Amino acid sequence: MKLLLGIGAAEIEKRVLGLTGHLIERLKEEGYRVQTPEASENRSGIVNFAVKDAVGRVKKLQEKGIIVSARMNGVRVSPHFYNTEEEIERLIEEVKEL
Numbered sequence: 001m002k003l004l005l006g007i008g009a010a011e012i013e014k015r016v017l018g019l020t021g022h023l024i025e026r027l028k029e030e031g032y033r034v035q036t037p038e039a040s041e042n043r044s045g046i047v048n049f050a051v052k053d054a055v056g057r058v059k060k061l062q063e064k065g066i067i068v069s070a071r072m073n074g075v076r077v078s079p080h081f082y083n084t085e086e087e088i089e090r091l092i093e094e095v096k097e098l
Contacts, residue, residue, distance in 0.1 A: 012081045019088060020079060021040070026088065027092070045079065048077070050074045057070075
């Protein structure tokens, strides 16, 4: 709790929305259909993108140490302030290989 309070809610929100924005941008660049709102005023810390066989893909990603879940015929990603852009890029590369 001290860590979170020390960083501050506003900074954490800014970081999370920055990461989700980066993820949305990269998914669109790779041709994935983003199913969550893209407008910054409507976004949260969750990004969902459509894929075929979401359950199977999530299982394969989890086997590679990438924790995501299958929701609404897509992959649900919930980056937080401690995640990095490099982790987002790794997710993108792993999804492309499936």
